[in-house]
Amino acid sequence: MTPIRKFIIGAAALASTAVGAVGIASIGTANAASPVAATASTTVGTPAPSGTSSTPAVPAGPHVANGITETVLTGDTATSVEAAVKAAYPDATITRMETDAEGAKYEAHITKADGSDATVKLDASFAITGTVTGHG
Numbered sequence: 001m002t003p004i005r006k007f008i009i010g011a012a013a014l015a016s017t018a019v020g021a022v023g024i025a026s027i028g029t030a031n032a033a034s035p036v037a038a039t040a041s042t043t044v045g046t047p048a049p050s051g052t053s054s055t056p057a058v059p060a061g062p063h064v065a066n067g068i069t070e071t072v073l074t075g076d077t078a079t080s081v082e083a084a085v086k087a088a089y090p091d092a093t094i095t096r097m098e099t100d101a102e103g104a105k106y107e108a109h110i111t112k113a114d115g116s117d118a119t120v121k122l123d124a125s126f127a128i129t130g131t132v133t134g135h136g
Contacts, residue, residue, distance in 0.1 A: 068101035081106050084126045092118075104129055 063070045073081055081097050091113035100107040104121035111117055119132045 063098070063101070065101035068099075070098045070101050070107075073097040073099070073106065077106070080126045081108055081122055084122060084128060085110060085120050088120070088128055089118075 092110040096109040
């Protein structure tokens with residue numbers, strides 16, 4: 001076998017290996033959202049509401065569940081939800097507050113004093129209607 005032929009066969013083998021590696025790497029992302037959709041649906045580093053942690057919050061909505069898009073709470077609504085949650089869980093840190101797509105009007109994601117996560121559900125009057133363990 002001539003050196004040129006060996007080079008061509010080697011280059012072809014290397015190219016097919018590279019193409020195969022790219023194909024294998026893309027298998028895990030075949031059903032994932034497109035990069036544009038992921039960027040549009042995630043707000044990273046949203047500041048925590050006043051009176052809570054000074055570290056950036058868990059990435060906030062908009063999340064979609066049951067065909068409803070949740071939105072991050074702001075202004076007087078956020079202040080009212082924060083007050084209700086802090087009254088029930090005074091030592092908790094609120095990581096995110098948003099509308100709820102799963103039955104309640106609002107929800108607040110918190111980290112309790114013991115380090116466990118919970119989601120506090122509230123009605124339109126800012127009364128707590130339930131707490132779900134974890135980020136629900």
